[in-house]
Amino acid sequence: MEFTLNEEQQMLKGIARDFLENRCPKAHVRDMLTDEKGYSPELWQDMAELGWQGLMLPEEYGGTGGDFVDMVVLIEEMGRALLPGPFIPTVVYGGVAILQAGTSEKKNELLPRIAQGELSLTLALQESSERFDAEGVAAEAVEKEDHYILSGTKILVPYAHVADYILCVCRSRSSSDAEDGISLFLVDAEGEGISCITRTTFDGRKLCDVKLGEVKVSKANLLGEPHGCWPLVKRLVDHGSVAMCAEAIGGAQMAMEMSISYAKERIQFGRPIGTNQAIKHKCANMFVDVECGRSIMYWAAWAVDEGVPEASLAVPMAKSWCCDTYRRVAADSIQVHGGIGFTWDHDIPLYFKRAKTLEYTFGDCDYQREIVVRELERQLASG
Amino acid sequence: MDFRYSPEDEAFRKEVRDWIKENLPESWATEQEALGISEDSFQMALEWQKRLYKRGWVGLTWPKEYGGGGGTLMQQVILSEEMAKARAPGIANTLGVGMAGPTILSFGTEEQKKQFIPKILSGEEIWCQGFSEPDAGSDLANLKARAIRDGDYYVVNGQKVWSTFAQYGDRCLLLVRTDPDVLPKHRGITYLLMDMKTPGIEVKPLKQMTGDSEFNEMFLDNVRVPVSNRLGEENRGWYVAMGTLAFERAGMGQAIMFKQVLNEIFRLAAKTKRNGIPAIKDSTIRQRLAQCAIECEIMRLNSYRSLSTSLKGGGPGPEEMFSKLFWSEMNQRMTELAAQILGIDSVIEGEGEAQLWQYRFLRSRGNTLEQGSSEILRNVIGERVLGIPR
Numbered sequence: 001m002e003f004t005l006n007e008e009q010q011m012l013k014g015i016a017r018d019f020l021e022n023r024c025p026k027a028h029v030r031d032m033l034t035d036e037k038g039y040s041p042e043l044w045q046d047m048a049e050l051g052w053q054g055l056m057l058p059e060e061y062g063g064t065g066g067d068f069v070d071m072v073v074l075i076e077e078m079g080r081a082l083l084p085g086p087f088i089p090t091v092v093y094g095g096v097a098i099l100q101a102g103t104s105e106k107k108n109e110l111l112p113r114i115a116q117g118e119l120s121l122t123l124a125l126q127e128s129s130e131r132f133d134a135e136g137v138a139a140e141a142v143e144k145e146d147h148y149i150l151s152g153t154k155i156l157v158p159y160a161h162v163a164d165y166i167l168c169v170c171r172s173r174s175s176s177d178a179e180d181g182i183s184l185f186l187v188d189a190e191g192e193g194i195s196c197i198t199r200t201t202f203d204g205r206k207l208c209d210v211k212l213g214e215v216k217v218s219k220a221n222l223l224g225e226p227h228g229c230w231p232l233v234k235r236l237v238d239h240g241s242v243a244m245c246a247e248a249i250g251g252a253q254m255a256m257e258m259s260i261s262y263a264k265e266r267i268q269f270g271r272p273i274g275t276n277q278a279i280k281h282k283c284a285n286m287f288v289d290v291e292c293g294r295s296i297m298y299w300a301a302w303a304v305d306e307g308v309p310e311a312s313l314a315v316p317m318a319k320s321w322c323c324d325t326y327r328r329v330a331a332d333s334i335q336v337h338g339g340i341g342f343t344w345d346h347d348i349p350l351y352f353k354r355a356k357t358l359e360y361t362f363g364d365c366d367y368q369r370e371i372v373v374r375e376l377e378r379q380l381a382s383g
Numbered sequence: 384m385d386f387r388y389s390p391e392d393e394a395f396r397k398e399v400r401d402w403i404k405e406n407l408p409e410s411w412a413t414e415q416e417a418l419g420i421s422e423d424s425f426q427m428a429l430e431w432q433k434r435l436y437k438r439g440w441v442g443l444t445w446p447k448e449y450g451g452g453g454g455t456l457m458q459q460v461i462l463s464e465e466m467a468k469a470r471a472p473g474i475a476n477t478l479g480v481g482m483a484g485p486t487i488l489s490f491g492t493e494e495q496k497k498q499f500i501p502k503i504l505s506g507e508e509i510w511c512q513g514f515s516e517p518d519a520g521s522d523l524a525n526l527k528a529r530a531i532r533d534g535d536y537y538v539v540n541g542q543k544v545w546s547t548f549a550q551y552g553d554r555c556l557l558l559v560r561t562d563p564d565v566l567p568k569h570r571g572i573t574y575l576l577m578d579m580k581t582p583g584i585e586v587k588p589l590k591q592m593t594g595d596s597e598f599n600e601m602f603l604d605n606v607r608v609p610v611s612n613r614l615g616e617e618n619r620g621w622y623v624a625m626g627t628l629a630f631e632r633a634g635m636g637q638a639i640m641f642k643q644v645l646n647e648i649f650r651l652a653a654k655t656k657r658n659g660i661p662a663i664k665d666s667t668i669r670q671r672l673a674q675c676a677i678e679c680e681i682m683r684l685n686s687y688r689s690l691s692t693s694l695k696g697g698g699p700g701p702e703e704m705f706s707k708l709f710w711s712e713m714n715q716r717m718t719e720l721a722a723q724i725l726g727i728d729s730v731i732e733g734e735g736e737a738q739l740w741q742y743r744f745l746r747s748r749g750n751t752l753e754q755g756s757s758e759i760l761r762n763v764i765g766e767r768v769l770g771i772p773r
């Protein structure tokens with residue numbers, strides 16, 4: 001039993017905080033709101049130099065051999081700084097998929113380039129049905145000799161507009177079981193037949209609609225077993241969801257700290273506003289919610305990393321709690337700050353908007369709670 | 384980070400399970416709660432405590448020289464987890480083991496430890512707590528029960544209220560005022576260990592909203608307490624009392640207990656119909672079930688976090704500061720949900736499962752008052768943890 005950050009993790013946290021305070025101040029976050037790419041390639045390179053893109057990759061591929069819990073420690077700090085960009089899509093979806101399911105050629109070819117900050121990847125899962133389960137996958141992959149032909153439309157693909165490769169989840173075989181017949185393809189984003197429409201969220205993140213118009217993909221670019229990739233996709237979604245939790249907790253922590261400081265400094269009626277329990281108790285609630293979020297988020301990270309059965313409950317539980325917490329803490333932070341907290345130039349609204357955007361990724365809190373009940377029903381039925 | 388138990392932990396778990404199988408009569412698992420607050424349920428708890436004591440499992444981590452088990456914190460956690468899973472009855476001397484013992488071990492003299500600790504563990508002496516008074520609830524430092532020194536004795540006069548299990552108590556953790564003039568008021572309080580058989584003590588049960596009488600009024604009329612039964616120094620009782628409150632922590636056993644209750648609520652939702660369909664098919668109920676399940680899991684994880692910090696020799700982590708605040712409000716949501724699922728049956732008097740939920744539903748309202756109200760706990764977090772001024 002060991003439920004505390006180890007020395008290296010604490011060090012990583014400290015380095016990440018210093019670096020991001022310096023390199024990703026709110027002025028940068030604001031610049032990126034209107035930037036076409038939505039992130040800074042120079043900052044991306046410097047992060048690679050610190051070893052962040054390779055944090056979870058084995059040393060043979062130029063990584064530092066850390067685990068997913070280390071990654072979550074880092075992402076918490078990115079959430080605190082509101083770092084924009086394709087880090088999670090590249091490292092958590094792309095990196096984990098190739099590491100877990102890539103052929104040795106693909107690993108040798110791509111992983112070192114991810115670690116060096118040369119590549120940007122993303123995952124194309126959702127479609128117009130807006131579902132997150134296998135039934136939502138309608139995009140087709142038709143086998144033709146040494147390749148597949150992909151067609152369909154994927155929506156809300158993060159940072160596809162700057163991606164080098166898009167991991168496309170497609171139906172390669174029809175079956176009565178929706179989870180059967182799913183394949184995962186590593187698609188060159190520059191390839192023929194791909195078109196991309198970019199949309200910007202109110203917190204400056206890029207989500208793209210990716211049209212696959214008879215895109216030819218070599219069989220060498222299959223990740224994992226053809227037709228049998230749903231468990232892998234599920235693992236990627238689990239990793240991604242926990243990464244969102246870490247962003248949420250990091251962001252909520254910062255919004256809370258700002259509120260606490262303001263509660264101590266702001267004087268009304270001749271005393272700090274925090275002396276009023278209506279304000280003090282809001283801060284206390286933030287603290288409880290954030291610390292609880294940290295407990296459940298790290299448990300989920302560990303469970304996903306180890307691939308233990310608890311993950312099927314831990315992930316939706318963590319996602320629901322952490323995203324609820326972020327939204328609530330950010331909303332209460334606006335209230336604690338008064339009018340200034342409602343202005344465009346104040347930082348708190350950036351957190352509020354990020355909280356809402358994060359909630360929708362991989363399913364909102366109501367959806368996560370429904371998954372929790374289904375899973376518990378299943379567990380109770382099987383004793 | 385690792386959430387697994389070691390092979391030694393698992394071996395100890397098996398030892399506990401096997402022992403429970405042999406020593407816990409099957410019917411006891413649920414009977415005690417059904418008995419409510421009564422002499423019968425108290426006797427069952429006492430018998431159970433005696434069996435556990437013989438095995439060295441009351442006060443498992445307490446020093447052997449005072450009758451404790453000399454075990455590790457990890458073993459204590461496993462023990463309470465297994466007890467909760469087996470739905471074993473509680474022990475009789477809750478306050479003795481939960482509060483009196485740890486306080487005496489921290490602040491008592493060698494003689495006091497030798498005199499009191501073994502009988503706390505064996506259940507020979509049941510303890511109660513006389514802190515609150517009519518004018519001293521949240522504002523505990525306002526207490527007035529007056530103790531005047533008379534040779535080797537303190538002579539105590541005053542009134543206590545809400546004293547849980549004072550009707551069964553052999554001894555009482557008593558806070559008294561020894562200096563009526565000092566400011567701040569908490570500097571004039573002394574901590575006494577009072578024998579409940581001393582002449583001058585009158586205990587009057589108070590009927591709670593559940594219909595039971597857990598707590599009592601206690602009138603003290605020239606009660607003579609030997610100075611040797613003072614815990615800590617005169618006028619320094621406040622600091623001892625704050626230590627006592629710090630021991631009132633929720634543990635892993637409690638987290639497992641809540642998970643059991645949650646499973647019961649799931650089963651209840653599956654078999655109870657609402658508007659013609661099983662409650663578990665109702666999307667609002669499903670959302671609430673999930674929320675309770677998430678909170679139960681968080682409570683367990685928070686306990687793990689505290690445990691992990693303690694094992695590393697650290698002080699209480701942030702999660703320990705709000706454990707009671709968290710579970711008390713969670714328990715209210717859980718029992719409200721169960722009542723909602725049952726519907727009108729949850730408010731009709733009678734016997735059976737619905738009445739058990741009715742009891743739990745009513746009893747949960749006390750959780751956010753006893754041992755520091757939620758408001759006071761939020762003040763404490765705001766002021767002492769977050770540093771916001773009073």
Ligand SMILES: Cc1cc2nc3c(=O)[nH]c(=O)nc-3n(C[C@H](O)[C@H](O)[C@H](O)COP(=O)(O)OP(=O)(O)OC[C@H]3O[C@@H](n4cnc5c(N)ncnc54)[C@H](O)[C@@H]3O)c2cc1C
Nearest residue numbers: 512513514515520521545546547749752753754756758759
């Ligand atoms: C089931 C049960 C068992 C108990 N067992 C024992 C026992 O064994 N021994 C014992 O000594 N006591 C016991 N108590 C007493 C318990 O500790 C007190 O009820 C508690 O401290 C509150 O005090 P009070 O009842 O006087 O309420 P008050 O202090 O009058 O509080 C009334 C309301 O005002 C709020 N309030 C008070 N001060 C503040 C403030 N500064 N800021 C914000 N809100 C405030 C409170 O939160 C509460 O909501 C028990 C209580 C219950 C319900």
